Amino acid sequence: MLLWTVFAALTAFAALLIVRPYWRQGERAAAQSHDVAVYKQQLEEIEEETARGLLGEAEAQAARIEVSRRILAASDDFHAAGPPRGSASAPYVIIGLLATISMAAYLVFGSPNLPDQPLHARAAPEDSQPSIESLVARVEARLATNPEDGAGWAVIAPVYLRLGRYDDAAKALKNAIRLVGETPDRLGDLGEALTLAGGNKVSGEAAAAFQKVLSLEPQNERAQFWLGMADEQGGKLSEAAGRYRKLLAQTLPDNVRNIVQQRLTDVDARLAGAPSAPEQAAMIDKMVAGLAERLKADGSDLEGWLKLMRAYTVLGRRDEALDALKRAQGQFAGNQEALAQIDQMAKTLGLTS
Amino acid sequence: MIVEIGHFALILAFAVACLQTGSVAWSMWSGDDEPRGIAAPAALAQCALLALSFWALIWCYVVSDFSVQNVFANSHADKPLIYKISGAWGNHEGSMLLWVLILAIFGAAVAAFGNNLPARLKSNVLAVQGSIGIAFLAFIIVTSNPFTRIWPAPFEGQGLNPILQDPALAIHPPLLYTGYVGFSMAFSFAIAALMEGHIGAAWARWVRPWTLAAWMFLTVGIAMGSWWAYYELGWGGWWFWDPVENASFMPWLAGTALLHSAVVMEKRDALKVWTILLAIVTFALSLMGTFLVRSGVLTSVHAFAVDPARGVFILAILGIFTGGGLALFAWRAPQLRQGALFAPVSREGSLVFNNLLLMTICAAVLIGTLYPLALESITGDKISVGPPYFNSVFVPLTLILLITLPFGPLLPWKRGNLREAARRLSVAGAFAVTAGIVALILKPGSSMLAALGIGVGVWLIMGALSETAFRVKAFAAPWPEVLRRLSGLPRSSIGGMIAHLGVGVAVLGITATSAWRVEHIQAMKPGDRIAFAGYEVLFEKVAAQQGPNYQETFGDFELSRGGKPIVELAPSKRQYTAPPTGTSEAAIHASWAGDFYLVMGDAAKDGSSVAVRMYFNPLVRLIWIGAVIMFIGGGVSLSDRRLRIGAPARRRAPAEPVAGQA
Known part of the structure; x- marks a missing residue:
């Protein structure tokens, strides 16, 4: 008005x-x-x-x-x-x-319904709890004046990674590594940041970082997994399969194991030269449908939900995957740990925008 | 809300411009003079609304409101404040808004200070100004709206091209636009005169000062652009005959011609028709310049394919104002009273000669600028008309212009004596020839052109000084008499002398830099030391630092001469994050003898050495000093507020034109 x-x-x-x-x-x-x-x-x-x-x-x-x-x-x-002829109207x-x-x-x-959106008003915290953005902004301000503060870079890097600011994360990690030294975690984060920034493509630089992690910590699961992905992307399928098998021989958290297993199945299938025969596809469809059916009856199986999201995504049925994500979140509302896992999976699958 | 208020003010300004022009059209059609009375207040209202609108846009930039498409595309929250503000006109949409704002300011100036104009002429001029406003405002609102929103708003903008993040370029567009738009005044008065069928006193009182002011701003605008290109692009050159540079140079050439022909018209009531034509052509070139610089009318034929609405709009604006102006000219000009007669050798004659040369040069530049673009759009072939073309056409024509220049002010009006003028220039001639010979002796192996250039520079400076010396009878009369005469000289005459002197100074700088510039490229390691152009350069180290929105690698160089350290130079390479672009910052040690110019290139593969380019540009500083002197000369001339009736002097002018100079 x-x-x-x-x-x-x-x-x-x-x-x-x-x-x-x-x-x-x-x-x-x-x-x-x-x-x-x-x-x-x-x-x-x-x-x-x-x-x-x-x-x-x-x-x-x-x-x-x-x-x-x-x-x-x-x-x-x-x-x-002559006189002016102006009219009163x-x-x-x-x-x-x-x-x-x-x-x-x-x-x-015009766009009369759109309010102004100055940046400072948007960055302001909504309640007394400082938002993660404003905390990040504070650290950033400190780093801008003192770019040689390695500890600062090391602190902010994982936050960037979690916020999906992969380029910033990579920059911060490089600075941290330069100033306070290499650790397997930082190198692994760096490799992951570079990979995620490049749309899940493991670049040469990222692969080098993962290799370095392995030289420090040969059992590192994340580095092995991403190097497997790198082999897979580079067309070296048997190397990839080898890495995945080695990885599966280690003790792994279940969700990681599932993902690796899935990759290995894929790679084996491609090695066998049978990408997706119609029967196989039909079988998979049936399995997925069965899983969905089961979860509809009993939604308490977290692993099942994660598997379903993955399956839909792999099959290219993104809408259903999003639907599964939403339903899983509804099912586990209140269970922070489960929600975190669901979010992690959604992020890995690229379901969060 | 401020965004939308700015948008509404912009649209309201368009409606006001429609009334400003429409009311006068209505008056002309109905024969009732009352409606045209609203043209002046409408011009004031339009100016106020556009100022509000432009302020709103700047506000959006300052607070980084990325819900505005224009801010999102051209700004970034990390930019320093000054570049947030200058970012508002560092892009097509914002610069168009600045353009109409300046146009409206000029219109408002006529409305507010035009009380000494006959009422009908004043409203006609405002109507023409209003019609330019209508065209540009419609163009902005429909195809280039700076207030277009995006929703939901992104959290970060895409940033301003880092090479534009520079103080010189922050103020360059406003200066240039003031120049371009200033010529719209000459255009509006020309069209108004054609509509009325006679050229009245207003021409004398208004056109020359406005043209002069526009010319002054264009002069410094161009100089600043060239200075920016010199230190920012890192190529060591100061003029590249780039279409963007030519776009501002052509209106300058035409405007210079207009300025001089306006003098003839004011003094002698001659060349009226030609002056009107020049006013139309100059403004047409200004329009073209505006569009060439920001919109890529012809620099990129693809721009049309990408955004046909914008391209068609631009062509329509150019066509209507240029074509319409010329058509009106063809229709009405024959009815204009022809002016006084004059002999070929006279002040008028020399100014006609100057006009013809300037317009020939302008045409040559126009062909060289448009031909490759036209060819590309027709055949798809990309050709480059580079400096060789321009130098081979521009240099000889300009030399003729400059060599004849000092004669002009020494010739009396109506009928002159060339031999007499030559006698008065003999001292200047002697200086010029000596300077040329000295140049050849000091720099053995120089080309004749270089010696000629130096000679011409000195010729212009000494010519300007001898003209004044002759007028005040320096060295001939006793000193009190000289001083009395000096204080009696009209300021327009002194201003002209200063401006011509400035041309001479610039010519010296241009010649010296073009002829005797030296350059050297070498891969250097920290600790290396080389000798170049009489200096020693020690490469100390490479280091990194963080700027407000970039990371910088800079080299640390020590410049010394004869073993004495002079200055530390730190050329750098900057990497900006938004948008991710690199720039290279030259380090310049400026002195009267010339600039020592150092650029750091890429590091070698193994990282051990860095490619370092160095230039020595002798006397390069004089180029910009010359432009500033020209600006000052224009200002002095502008301050001369003698009455200018534009009435013909029917009797023979006095033999000694003490009071009758340009």
């Missing part, structure tokens, strides 16, 4: 300024006498400048004649034109035109 009031005020300001000549007394017939006054003033200036010696007598005389001629012409115009027509043109154009091009 305030917005429209301001618009109305602006329009009124412009309209009143413009129609003022119509409403001022004594303006009407003043145009011609104004012209005559202009020329008379010019005559005075000629005299003044001649007196100061700036204008030669010859020029001055010529100028006087010219100006006098114009005075005559102006008063001729005045008599020819003209100002209202002008105001109407102004309001109509501007309103019509604004309704076409």
